[in-house]
Amino acid sequence: MLRKLYLEKWKPDYKADNLLEIDWAEFKSEGIEFVFLDIDNTLAEHGSRQADQYAHQVVNLIREHDLPLCILSNALNDRIEEYAKSLNVDFMGQANKPSTKQITAKLKELNVEPGNTLLIGDQLFTDIWAGNKAGCVTILVKQRFLKEAFQVRIKRGLERFLLSRYDNHTDKAKNSDRN
Numbered sequence: 001m002l003r004k005l006y007l008e009k010w011k012p013d014y015k016a017d018n019l020l021e022i023d024w025a026e027f028k029s030e031g032i033e034f035v036f037l038d039i040d041n042t043l044a045e046h047g048s049r050q051a052d053q054y055a056h057q058v059v060n061l062i063r064e065h066d067l068p069l070c071i072l073s074n075a076l077n078d079r080i081e082e083y084a085k086s087l088n089v090d091f092m093g094q095a096n097k098p099s100t101k102q103i104t105a106k107l108k109e110l111n112v113e114p115g116n117t118l119l120i121g122d123q124l125f126t127d128i129w130a131g132n133k134a135g136c137v138t139i140l141v142k143q144r145f146l147k148e149a150f151q152v153r154i155k156r157g158l159e160r161f162l163l164s165r166y167d168n169h170t171d172k173a174k175n176s177d178r179n
């Protein structure tokens with residue numbers, strides 16, 4: 001039991017191959033009011049300073065559903081600011097995920113419940129852990145590019161192990177959408 005709970009903290013509520021396949025209308029109808037989105041390997045190639053066509057498509061899609069969006073990244077503020085400006089979206093750099101400090105502060109400022117917030121990213125030990133701790137609905141997306149920072153690459157093996165365990169423990173008949 002304890003071991004199960006211990007592993008649960010990194011378990012995403014949902015998984016998606018990419019940001020375009022997320023059912024934004026469904027989440028909106030379920031009460032989602034706000035979206036936190038990771039940058040590196042979620043929305044963009046690691047180290048990007050300017051949004052590409054895919055990122056524009058994603059942001060337009062989220063806007064079409066009238067969902068406010070904030071980019072949430074552990075990378076340095078000056079790059080995140082430049083990147084976010086290329087999409088004209090709100091941002092928080094140096095977020096120190098899995099810390100929830102900035103997430104909680106932002107939601108308080110906006111008066112949005114964490115449970116009505118999506119947190120989307122490509123890493124279990126930063127994005128998903130932070131989102132789960134903060135009480136957000138979490139979505140793990142597949143990493144967009146193979147290029148990654150060394151410290152990220154070394155965590156991928158452990159992520160794969162956990163994801164395979166989550167898959168094995170899923171009752172697919174009951175949860176066709178959830179994991």
Ligand SMILES: [Mg+2]
Pocket residue numbers: 038039040041042121122123
């Ligand atoms: Mg990332």
